[in-house]
Amino acid sequence: MKPDEVIRQRMCLGCGLCLGPETHGNSMQCDEDGFLVPRFDGRRESPGFESICPGLTQNSGRWSGHPVWGGVRDCLIAYASDPVVRFRGSSGGAVSAIAIHAIESGLVDAVLHVGHQPGDPLKNELFISNSAGDVSLRASSRYAPAVTFPPWFWALKETGKRYLYIGKPCDIGAIRNLQRLDDRWSKTIPLTVAIFCAGMPSMKATSTLIEKLGLGSVPASVRYRGEGWPGRFRAIGAGGEEVSADYSESWGSTLNQFLHPRCHICPDGIGIQADVAAGDPWDSSSGYPDFAERPGLTLLLPRTGSGEDLVKSALLAGVLVLERRLAIGEVDKMQPYQRDRRGRIAYRLIGRASAGYAIPRFRNFRLIQAAREIGAVSGFRQAFGTWLRLRGRRILGQLRSRFWWR
Numbered sequence: 001m002k003p004d005e006v007i008r009q010r011m012c013l014g015c016g017l018c019l020g021p022e023t024h025g026n027s028m029q030c031d032e033d034g035f036l037v038p039r040f041d042g043r044r045e046s047p048g049f050e051s052i053c054p055g056l057t058q059n060s061g062r063w064s065g066h067p068v069w070g071g072v073r074d075c076l077i078a079y080a081s082d083p084v085v086r087f088r089g090s091s092g093g094a095v096s097a098i099a100i101h102a103i104e105s106g107l108v109d110a111v112l113h114v115g116h117q118p119g120d121p122l123k124n125e126l127f128i129s130n131s132a133g134d135v136s137l138r139a140s141s142r143y144a145p146a147v148t149f150p151p152w153f154w155a156l157k158e159t160g161k162r163y164l165y166i167g168k169p170c171d172i173g174a175i176r177n178l179q180r181l182d183d184r185w186s187k188t189i190p191l192t193v194a195i196f197c198a199g200m201p202s203m204k205a206t207s208t209l210i211e212k213l214g215l216g217s218v219p220a221s222v223r224y225r226g227e228g229w230p231g232r233f234r235a236i237g238a239g240g241e242e243v244s245a246d247y248s249e250s251w252g253s254t255l256n257q258f259l260h261p262r263c264h265i266c267p268d269g270i271g272i273q274a275d276v277a278a279g280d281p282w283d284s285s286s287g288y289p290d291f292a293e294r295p296g297l298t299l300l301l302p303r304t305g306s307g308e309d310l311v312k313s314a315l316l317a318g319v320l321v322l323e324r325r326l327a328i329g330e331v332d333k334m335q336p337y338q339r340d341r342r343g344r345i346a347y348r349l350i351g352r353a354s355a356g357y358a359i360p361r362f363r364n365f366r367l368i369q370a371a372r373e374i375g376a377v378s379g380f381r382q383a384f385g386t387w388l389r390l391r392g393r394r395i396l397g398q399l400r401s402r403f404w405w406r
């Protein structure tokens with residue numbers, strides 16, 4: 001399959017990996033729905049495209065561990081001991097604290113992670129952070145598309161330096177795809193941290209929210225979360241005027257209405273392929289999170305030996321504070337959406353195939369086993385809902401192209 005077909009099949013996550021090292025006029029652009037897609041005006045896609053494209057290929061390697069939560073060597077709730085890092089982080093700033101520790105202890109030379117472009121808070125891309133200050137500056141979630149593999153990324157494997165890569169689970173899937181093809185990537189990126197991910201909202205999501213909140217100018221600054229837990233969405237205009245919304249209103253009512261279609265069939269929103277995965281340990285005595293503001297905490301799941309060593313060493317160094325260890329079963333209550341979602345994917349793939357769309361290559365995610373957990377009635381609803389949404393979209397597209405000029 002070629003990138004054009006991946007885009008047509010609504011599987012392109014806009015990561016930028018297929019542009020390759022020499023773009024020759026190719027670039028990432030925004031499509032009509034507000035998602036990034038590659039435009040091939042020059043040379044064609046990068047070599048080995050089908051094996052590395054994360055929209056098309058995800059492979060967890062050999063499945064081991066818990067049937068829902070995957071391989072876990074430990075399960076803990078922690079936070080950054082530095083109050084600034086904790087405050088700036090989406091959850092407890094633990095991801096940033098681990099990354100800072102990896103640089104300062106010499107485990108890696110720098111950290112690769114997403115931030116917004118200087119001067120444009122709506123454009124997100126990968127950066128190299130060399131210091132604690134840089135890492136902390138780019139802490140917190142950006143609920144929007146991001147170019148996670150810009151063309152300069154390819155040159156990193158020739159530098160002889162080592163990096164820790166922080167990304168969404170599909171970004172870590174892309175790293176694993178590269179490492180399977182070329183071992184130099186394993187030396188270049190010896191450590192990966194995935195943030196839990198329920199889906200990537202489009203750029204339209206942010207602009208709709210800003211409009212809803214009544215900011216009358218182009219934003220000079222946009223923060224989605226952090227500065228508290230879960231923290232407010234905040235947009236500041238050029239003249240200093242500010243609008244904000246709490247997490248339920250921002251993510252719960254607006255941003256999550258604009259998720260990428262590929263995210264609805266994502267086999268790994270919980271960082272199964274990473275060395276360490278991180279999410280929100282939502283307090284959920286009622287069975288569902290209440291999202292009340294409080295000091296930040298991060299749920300950490302070290303998944304590999306190197307991930308476990310990294311977290312242990314950050315705890316020993318005191319950059320990470322342990323709130324408590326927990327049994328993996330407790331995560332069910334903290335992340336009910338992620339728990340249920342794994343069971344839905346196989347059914348959604350059936351709905352997708354019935355609607356005439358291609359199925360990505362998902363290997364070793366135990367999706368059929370997970371599907372047994374949700375039952376046939378609920379599964380059928382998932383399959384039918386997916387079919388309806390995709391058929392509806394296709395019919396709408398056909399009507400639009402038919403009557404566009406009349």
Ligand SMILES: Cc1cc2nc3c(=O)[nH]c(=O)nc-3n(C[C@H](O)[C@H](O)[C@H](O)COP(=O)(O)OP(=O)(O)OC[C@H]3O[C@@H](n4cnc5c(N)ncnc54)[C@H](O)[C@@H]3O)c2cc1C
Pocket residue numbers: 088089090091092093094095096097113114115124138139140141142143144145146148166167168171195196197198199200201226278279280281298299
């Ligand atoms: C699109 C999206 C969906 C999410 N869905 C969930 C969910 O369902 N459940 C849940 O528990 N948590 C979710 N999160 C993650 C969560 O918000 C926290 O990032 C995580 O709990 C770690 O918190 P922290 O304070 O330790 O991380 P921080 O110290 O704040 O570090 C966060 C890191 O994430 C990186 N990052 C931010 N945005 C992006 C992006 N768009 N793409 C790649 N990397 C990025 C930053 O560069 C930073 O290094 C989501 C985040 C995003 C961006």
Ligand code: SF4
Pocket residue numbers: 003006007011012013014015016017018019037038052053054055056
């Ligand atoms: S490599 Fe990334 S940008 Fe290219 S088609 Fe695949 S998901 Fe899209």
Ligand code: SF4
Pocket residue numbers: 013168169170171197198199200260262263264266267268269
């Ligand atoms: S839901 Fe899955 S595919 Fe979508 S952005 Fe998150 S990790 Fe990637």
